Amino acid sequence: xxxxxxSPRHKVTETGTPVTLRCxxxxxxxxxxxxxxxxxxxxRLIHYSYxxxxxxxxxxxxxxxxxxxxxxxxxxTLESATSSxxxxxxxxxxxxxxxxxxYTFGSGTRLTVV
Amino acid sequence: xxxxxQSPQNLTAQEGEFITINCSYSVGISALHWLQQHxxxxxxxxxxxxxxxxxxxxxxxxxxxxxKHSSLHITASHPRDSAVYICAVTQYQLIWGAGTKLxxxx
Numbered sequence: 508x509x510x511x512x513x514s515p516r517h518k519v520t521e522t523g524t525p526v527t528l529r530c531x532x533x534x535x536x537x538x539x540x541x542x543x544x545x546x547x548x549x550x551r552l553i554h555y556s557y558x559x560x561x562x563x564x565x566x567x568x569x570x571x572x573x574x575x576x577x578x579x580x581x582x583x584t585l586e587s588a589t590s591s592x593x594x595x596x597x598x599x600x601x602x603x604x605x606x607x608x609x610y611t612f613g614s615g616t617r618l619t620v621v
Numbered sequence: 622x623x624x625x626x627q628s629p630q631n632l633t634a635q636e637g638e639f640i641t642i643n644c645s646y647s648v649g650i651s652a653l654h655w656l657q658q659h660x661x662x663x664x665x666x667x668x669x670x671x672x673x674x675x676x677x678x679x680x681x682x683x684x685x686x687x688x689k690h691s692s693l694h695i696t697a698s699h700p701r702d703s704a705v706y707i708c709a710v711t712q713y714q715l716i717w718g719a720g721t722k723l724x725x726x727x
Contacts, residue, residue: 549717597664612664
């Protein structure tokens, strides 16, 4: 779906290195979310944003930071990657929260920390 | 206890069978979502509903607010329906179920 793109799609990095994942949207939606998906856990919210420079923590925010300097971009940073952060990361967008209009998801970023 | 429970966790059926996936939740919600995740990983929103029933093609979703229960039905199932189906509810944020892995055999 061209409305939301994630980059990179795949990344392998070493323990202790910083990593930044990018989510870019062309829908001008106010809300953006970062989730991680792990076997047996479903999707868990890391951080979300409700506007430019407005962000808040989700249930699994430790070890992650985010930034949103423009409506269209929401960056997720792992300051010092650990093996427990090996996961598939999904970005999502919505017009409102709690959403009355549904969510659109990116294709995911598969991150492996070795 | 999880706030959103799905059943079954895994379901294997033959092509053409009628499929039902159930979702129960224990919190007050403003909406319930059904999503589909294919083996390739992409997540697609199927339905969002707060009451009654919605239908799209061979997919039907129902919700009973009083019983805090929703069902997703697939009629005339096909191998391309094989995917993980996820129920999620909107409270202040999305609360996700663990998903139901559906395999339709030809």
